[in-house]
Amino acid sequence: MNPTDNTPGNHNTSGEGAGKGTMKPGFHNTDGQGIAGHGSFFQATDLSRDEAVKATEWVRKHVDRRTVDLGDRMDDVREHMWELEKDGEIIVHRIRDEHEPIDVKLLFGWNKRIPTKRLWHHKSCGQCGNIPGYPTSLLWFMNQFGYEPGKDYLDETDQTSCTAWNYHGSGIGNVESLAAVFLRNFHQAYISGKQHGFDEGHFYPLVHCGTSFGNYKEIRKYLIESAELREKVKKILGKLGRLVDGKLVIPEEVVHYSEWVHVMRHRIAELQKYDMSHIRVANHVACHYYKMVHEDAVYDENVLGGNRTAIGTSVAQALGAQVIDYSTWYDCCGFGFRHIISEREFTRSFTMNRKIRVAKEEAGADVLIANDTGCITTMDKNQWIGKSHGQDFQVPIMADVQLAALACGADPFKIVQLQWHASPCEDLVEKMGISWDDAKAKFQDYLKEVEQGNIDYLYNPELAYGGRA
Amino acid sequence: MATYAEMQQIYDDIRGDFRYDHELNGCLNCGICTATCPSAQFYDYSPREIVQLLWTENVEQIYDAMQEKIWACAQCMTCAARCPFKNSPGGLVMIMREVAIKHGMQSAKDVLRPFGRVMLKLITTGNQLSPDMIQPDHFPDWGPNIQKVEGDLKILRKAIPVQTLQTVDTAWEVSLKTSVEMYTIWEMTGVLKSLELMDENLFDVIEDFIDEKKEDYEDWLEEQEDDD
Numbered sequence: 001m002n003p004t005d006n007t008p009g010n011h012n013t014s015g016e017g018a019g020k021g022t023m024k025p026g027f028h029n030t031d032g033q034g035i036a037g038h039g040s041f042f043q044a045t046d047l048s049r050d051e052a053v054k055a056t057e058w059v060r061k062h063v064d065r066r067t068v069d070l071g072d073r074m075d076d077v078r079e080h081m082w083e084l085e086k087d088g089e090i091i092v093h094r095i096r097d098e099h100e101p102i103d104v105k106l107l108f109g110w111n112k113r114i115p116t117k118r119l120w121h122h123k124s125c126g127q128c129g130n131i132p133g134y135p136t137s138l139l140w141f142m143n144q145f146g147y148e149p150g151k152d153y154l155d156e157t158d159q160t161s162c163t164a165w166n167y168h169g170s171g172i173g174n175v176e177s178l179a180a181v182f183l184r185n186f187h188q189a190y191i192s193g194k195q196h197g198f199d200e201g202h203f204y205p206l207v208h209c210g211t212s213f214g215n216y217k218e219i220r221k222y223l224i225e226s227a228e229l230r231e232k233v234k235k236i237l238g239k240l241g242r243l244v245d246g247k248l249v250i251p252e253e254v255v256h257y258s259e260w261v262h263v264m265r266h267r268i269a270e271l272q273k274y275d276m277s278h279i280r281v282a283n284h285v286a287c288h289y290y291k292m293v294h295e296d297a298v299y300d301e302n303v304l305g306g307n308r309t310a311i312g313t314s315v316a317q318a319l320g321a322q323v324i325d326y327s328t329w330y331d332c333c334g335f336g337f338r339h340i341i342s343e344r345e346f347t348r349s350f351t352m353n354r355k356i357r358v359a360k361e362e363a364g365a366d367v368l369i370a371n372d373t374g375c376i377t378t379m380d381k382n383q384w385i386g387k388s389h390g391q392d393f394q395v396p397i398m399a400d401v402q403l404a405a406l407a408c409g410a411d412p413f414k415i416v417q418l419q420w421h422a423s424p425c426e427d428l429v430e431k432m433g434i435s436w437d438d439a440k441a442k443f444q445d446y447l448k449e450v451e452q453g454n455i456d457y458l459y460n461p462e463l464a465y466g467g468r469a
Numbered sequence: 470m471a472t473y474a475e476m477q478q479i480y481d482d483i484r485g486d487f488r489y490d491h492e493l494n495g496c497l498n499c500g501i502c503t504a505t506c507p508s509a510q511f512y513d514y515s516p517r518e519i520v521q522l523l524w525t526e527n528v529e530q531i532y533d534a535m536q537e538k539i540w541a542c543a544q545c546m547t548c549a550a551r552c553p554f555k556n557s558p559g560g561l562v563m564i565m566r567e568v569a570i571k572h573g574m575q576s577a578k579d580v581l582r583p584f585g586r587v588m589l590k591l592i593t594t595g596n597q598l599s600p601d602m603i604q605p606d607h608f609p610d611w612g613p614n615i616q617k618v619e620g621d622l623k624i625l626r627k628a629i630p631v632q633t634l635q636t637v638d639t640a641w642e643v644s645l646k647t648s649v650e651m652y653t654i655w656e657m658t659g660v661l662k663s664l665e666l667m668d669e670n671l672f673d674v675i676e677d678f679i680d681e682k683k684e685d686y687e688d689w690l691e692e693q694e695d696d697d
């Protein structure tokens with residue numbers, strides 16, 4: 001230990017640090033102001049460094065690792081879910097060994113199992129309508145890993161959106177409608193295997209949208225906690241023929257696609273074709289991923305020291321890109337649900353000032369990635385209008401899985417579908433060493449084939465309608 | 470302007486929501502929610518104020534906040550993640566919005582009028598957004614080049630290598646049976662009733678659409694029986 005360190009337990013012998021507001025921890029005060037100006041009742045402990053380390057061990061272990069909420073203050077709703085199943089009230093859609101789950105740690109150190117195979121794709125209306133390269137990149141990866149469509153994953157027409165975008169935007173809807181929609185979709189996921197020759201529970205739902213993910217977790221919590229809500233929605237699900245043995249089906253975990261990307265990142269990196277070491281990646285994680293039901297977001301002590309959610313950053317790191325921090329990383333994107341439709345001045349001002357400007361000017365990012373529908377739409381589409389206010393800066397915007405697909409050699413148009421993006425994705429593609437013009441020309445030729453009905457599919461289209469491929 | 474009794478009823482409905490006790494646990498007035506709130510940077514809106522009004526049961530100012538303020542919230546839930554008391558101002562705002570609709574408040578009608586197109590899409594198709602809504606004509610502020618390849622929308626959508634996504638007026642293809650199940654959910658949970666209270670014209674359009682789809686489904690079921 002350096003005797004001149006101004007660390008806890010050191011005595012101030014030089015007089016440095018004394019005075020109002022400048023006293024450092026461990027310094028003896030000489031002016032009656034106490035430590036750091038907090039008042040005379042705050043006095044130095046006179047502990048040695050070792051003693052100080054020992055005394056604060058609990059703080060580092062528990063507070064820094066965010067486990068302070070363990071115990072009485074934070075309930076793990078999953079424990080109650082198992083009790084409900086034991087009491088015969090619900091059926092839990094289990095993650096089984098065949099789903100090849102990988103364990104991750106959540107905010108408070110709790111465990112969560114992420115299924116990696118036999119997945120039912122719960123699509124996102126914003127992604128499919130507006131950013132189709134999002135789901136296609138994900139399905140492309142599954143094919144790259146040798147997954148068999150119709151057995152190892154399923155995408156079908158028997159699915160609605162979660163309807164939560166509308167709910168959060170307008171207030172039209174209610175907990176019962178959201179719960180019924182959640183249970184209807186997840187019941188379909190539970191039974192979907194039967195049409196393809198498998199048992200119930202074969203396919204496990206993988207939720208693509210951040211808001212669906214947050215909303216479903218919140219609704220699952222209410223369903224587990226409220227017998228009254230369960231009773232109400234049971235009548236609805238019964239009328240729809242969506243009960244199993246007269247019971248509601250609730251998933252063991254609500255799983256987001258970006259969690260799948262996170263646990264698969266090293267396998268993704270094995271497919272890598274383009275060097276990413278010169279690419280500066282800034283990351284925006286969706287609020288509804290890690291702030292809504294925040295106890296269920298993935299943290300990894302090997303990613304950003306476990307101090308922020310690992311999502312997004314982990315796959316960029318696995319691909320060898322430079323992950324660049326920026327001061328407004330915690331801010332939302334400005335989507336606002338209602339705002340992006342009818343209060344656009346808020347949305348575009350917020351995203352330009354708090355996200356795009358900072359990603360460009362402070363981080364010097366080559367790309368800003370995100371893990372949700374609304375964030376990508378907001379940040380991608382609202383850059384052009386900035387010019388009218390002299391904000392002439394742009395940053396390519398895409399999903400983590402799209403960036404990963406590009407790095408692994410997916411076609412920028414046919415698979416990553418960058419033609420739907422408004423931000424300058426061509427700049428990133430070129431910097432990665434892929435010719436944008438060549439890829440575009442190839443795609444325009446392919447469009448002529450499409451006009452003739454010659455379409456390349458990632459899976460046999462019959463699977464979407466419940467048929468066997 | 471509502472009478473005090475009406476305002477009291479509105480407050481009682483907010484307090485009567487089963488989520489209320491989840492979302493409101495006390496308040497230190499620390500303001501960390503407002504410090505991290507995106508809407509607070511642009512509007513006369515503060516999540517701390519919402520919590521304080523409810524915590525102090527200030528029925529008149531709660532009513533006042535429901536005229537405009539509650540619609541400023543962006544629903545990011547940053548406030549909920551930050552609150553040391555585990556309050557969810559964003560969650561309380563959702564309860565207040567639902568109650569504003571239940572009471573047919575004019576503020577809700579005014580705010581939701583531009584949202585009608587999205588609601589029409591959602592209620593009738595189960596998708597909230599479709600490719601034909603994301604066109605330069607509808608979003609001129611997104612610029613002239615919101616797509617990087619020119620071409621017919623139908624062909625561009627056909628070039629997506631996933632069957633369910635090759636649609637133009639929905640984000641993905643939703644089966645008729647699925648849509649009818651969703652209409653049942655809307656009916657049984659009072660969503661259509663709320664819609665009628667907010668916008669009668671929109672409700673009429675939606676009701677006609679739903680009736681037509683239900684008839685299509687009945688016809689389809691009969692065809693299946695005949696085939697058997």
